[in-house]
Amino acid sequence: MSLPEYERAGGYQGLRKALTMQPADVTELIKRSNLRGRGGAGFPTGSKWSFVPMGKDAPHPKYLVANADEMEPGTFKDRALMERDPHQLIEGMIVAAYAIEADIAYIFLRGEYEWPNQCLSKAIAEAKASNYLGRNILGSGYSLEIHLHASAGRYICGEETALLNALEGKRAHPRTKPPFPQVCGLWGKPTIVQNVETLCNVHHIVNKGPDWFRRLSLTEDGGTKLFGVSGKVKRPGLWELPMGTPLREILEDHAGGMRDGLRFRGLLPGGASTDFLVEEHLDTPMDYGNVQKVGSRLGTGTMVVLDDQTCPVGMVWNLEHFFAQESCGWCTPCWSGLAWTEKILLAMEQGRGSARDLETLTFQTKFLAPGNTFCALAPGAVEPLQSALKYFAEDFRRHIDEHRCPWR
């Protein structure tokens, strides 16, 4: 969408309105909207902003960073936003930056996203030419630059503190918290790191109000959500739907159900680092609280579907192979534990598994659980594994007993 098209659709009205408000009042609106981060963790956005030091004594420069790393396998939502509606992200960023009195903003974009890079570069230039960006935005006295930073690929860059190290041109190891980035982030200054989809909601909330935003949802978590489905369904794709849309509706009405001749066995509800849900969970409303109640996480809201002709052990091996490869190596439980986990699953797939391997895998899910590693990569990595051991136990056992993968 070009700038004139975006403006015709009501674009930059949220920014115009925000610039007439006090920054703290913008944050208050976001708090009241109940917008939660769409990158996977679901932290309340307004609360996050309220931790940033404000006022004349606050340290400067302050930074806003759009997290456009999107390397979680099965996740393809931010790419669509940046390719099809780049000004929506830019407007959201300017409003968010205004709310925290940021001086400079960066878009941290994964290197493989070449087309989004071109779309965003063009949109940034258009926004600057129309004084939505740059010095004295729309005569308000507020100034902001947005720089597009192309990254060079590592899953850990999506973790907010690792992202900061990557943006500083270093290896992307996570940082110790506290201090939290809101107080001590990029180059030691206050920084908000926010997912692309989250930022795309911000100016709509300012423009139309927090109550409007909350009413878009079917449940208590405000707004809409981009839901995606991949795997052997009839119509894989991406849809913006009310938060709380039932899983069955997404899978059957929007994705068209399973392909002919295939049966649904389970899915990862929000990318590679979430626990499997199975048939008994299909009536779950897709929001943060309800998905958690049934033992998983909403995550990115982009689902990966497992059918009855695809090997669950092979699928989990593929996932653990990814996580083991992408471990940054900073802490031992993660780099060593995930490599071990992957090796066991590969042996099982190749018919070399033993009953004891199941005990070891179960141990790994506890050994790599939250609190035992430096960041959330390894705990996320074992989520699909722990739920696969629960729901597909028979499939693991068949691999061991038959000394082969039954799907080959």
Next chain:
Amino acid sequence: MLTVEEREEIDAKLADYPNTQAVAIEAMLIIQRRQGWVSDEKLRDLSEILRLSVANLDGVATFYNLIRRRPVGRHVALVCDSVSCWIMGSDRMRDHLCSKLGTPIGGTTSDGQFTLLPIVCLGACDHAPAMMIDGTLHEDLNEQKIEEILTQYT
């Protein structure tokens, strides 16, 4: 030596950051875009411009998946091996591609035309399996489509 164009592009990036370390990754990608990889010679030149040690830059380069410190073929195919592509048969597509080009993943064809590399999720999960050649995304791959795509690059 860095070319004039490389130098200009790197200098423009320097304006976006408060120090030279922050430009390290993008500068290496700028170099790589033209010659396919980052040679020792280019890395030395870059270290002088950015006033950073070669060891520092090499340490950064070897951490990231997309920075290449060894030569590649004229075209680089990034083959997605992540979960959605795997479910949709990326193993079979990969084997077909390797067999057509006569090189395994990680290798370069004998005529120097193609280098095949694995990549994690390209964000094209609803059009899996997918691969990217020289920055262009190719989706919904099947064996026939792979052969048609290859003819575009030869």
